[in-house]
Amino acid sequence: MGGGNHTTHTISVLVENKPGVLARVAGLFSGRGFNIESLTVAETDDPTVSRMTIVTSGDAKIMEQINKHLNRLIDVIKVVDLSTEKFVDRELVLLKVKADAEQKAEIMRLVDIFRGSIVDVSPRSYTIEVTGDEDKIVAFIDLMRPFGILEIARTGRIAMARGHKAL
Amino acid sequence: MGGGNHTTHTISVLVENKPGVLARVAGLFSGRGFNIESLTVAETDDPTVSRMTIVTSGDAKIMEQINKHLNRLIDVIKVVDLSTEKFVDRELVLLKVKADAEQKAEIMRLVDIFRGSIVDVSPRSYTIEVTGDEDKIVAFIDLMRPFGILEIARTGRIAMARGHKAL
Numbered sequence A, B: 001m002g003g004g005n006h007t008t009h010t011i012s013v014l015v016e017n018k019p020g021v022l023a024r025v026a027g028l029f030s031g032r033g034f035n036i037e038s039l040t041v042a043e044t045d046d047p048t049v050s051r052m053t054i055v056t057s058g059d060a061k062i063m064e065q066i067n068k069h070l071n072r073l074i075d076v077i078k079v080v081d082l083s084t085e086k087f088v089d090r091e092l093v094l095l096k097v098k099a100d101a102e103q104k105a106e107i108m109r110l111v112d113i114f115r116g117s118i119v120d121v122s123p124r125s126y127t128i129e130v131t132g133d134e135d136k137i138v139a140f141i142d143l144m145r146p147f148g149i150l151e152i153a154r155t156g157r158i159a160m161a162r163g164h165k166a167l
Helices: A021-029 A058-072 A101-113 A134-147 B021-031 B062-073 B099-114 B135-145
Strands: A010-017 A038-043 A049-057 A076-081 A087-098 A117-122 A125-132 A151-152 A158-161 B008-016 B038-043 B051-057 B076-081 B087-098 B117-122 B125-134 B148-153 B158-161
Touching: A010 A058, A010 A158, A021 B021, A021 B125, A038 A125, A038 B021, A038 B051, A038 B148, A049 B148, A058 A076, A076 B087, A076 B125, A087 A134, A087 B087, A087 B117, A087 B125, A087 B158, A101 A125, A101 A134, A117 B087, A125 A134, A125 B087, A125 B125, A151 B038, A151 B051, A151 B158, A158 B087, B008 B062, B008 B158, B021 B062, B038 B099, B038 B158, B051 B135, B062 B076, B087 B135, B099 B117, B099 B125, B099 B135, B125 B135
Parallel strands: none
Antiparallel strands: A010 A049, A010 A076, A038 A049, A038 B038, A087 A125, A087 A151, A087 A158, A117 A125, B008 B051, B008 B076, B038 B051, B087 B125, B087 B148, B087 B158, B117 B125
16 A cells, blocks of 8 residues: 555545534535545644544545645645655554354464454454554455454554655 | 543444435534544445444533434434443554654664554654554653654544444
């Protein structure tokens, strides 16, 4: 991943940490029919500023519109389309999978290969944590599917430009 | 963490993967003055269903209102306040920190202790990935601060009930 293809874009948005900002951003996307594949929002090191990561898709014209409209919103400080440069992206998934006695060893092997960890155990299930780029996460989910996925929670992507430069 | 205190609540919301759902949920929170500490939304294993994790705060009465209003929203399938049971919660952070020659060894030691990994390197900075519950993430950020944090991106919390039970 990193760099992405020509349709998927990863956008970092710095916003004032105030009520209503997320509603305005989400409303902009839905009101104009822009797609949201995933979205995360959490505080930065400065508690007055939050950072959103939005994964969206569209051609150059749509991306220009998204960028323009986001920049016009109240409380939006900065918008960067990371897909225009080199970036690191990561996602975290929690996955609860059926784990009967005869399956446990094989599940453990796969967790090890993916450098994941088992964060909860019940007599018939494991809850697994895995981190990686989207390809890795999707590959892991595909490998778990035959065992019986009981539940899945993904954070969606966060991302950062490579190198010394900061947002 | 897990279980949380009486004011912070972690809510899992299953929603139809349709445009406008996030805007309605975010609008509900901002319109009624409910706080959002962090929010993630991404697809589940079923591409027609997305899962949101919202970290919010309030007393029992406010939580009851949030629950009631969320359940009334179109395209909301299920709402569970995980804070009423035992749950596992995790968060992922990407952190870019200044790393001059004389600081690199100490930063590496801290990354190892926190079982993090360095995902990008420039001559004067490291970009580090760390996963954990909120206490661990906050502790790691506090330890990196003296080196000079250049940039930070947090996913916000995802969570899942302990044991075999699924949402």
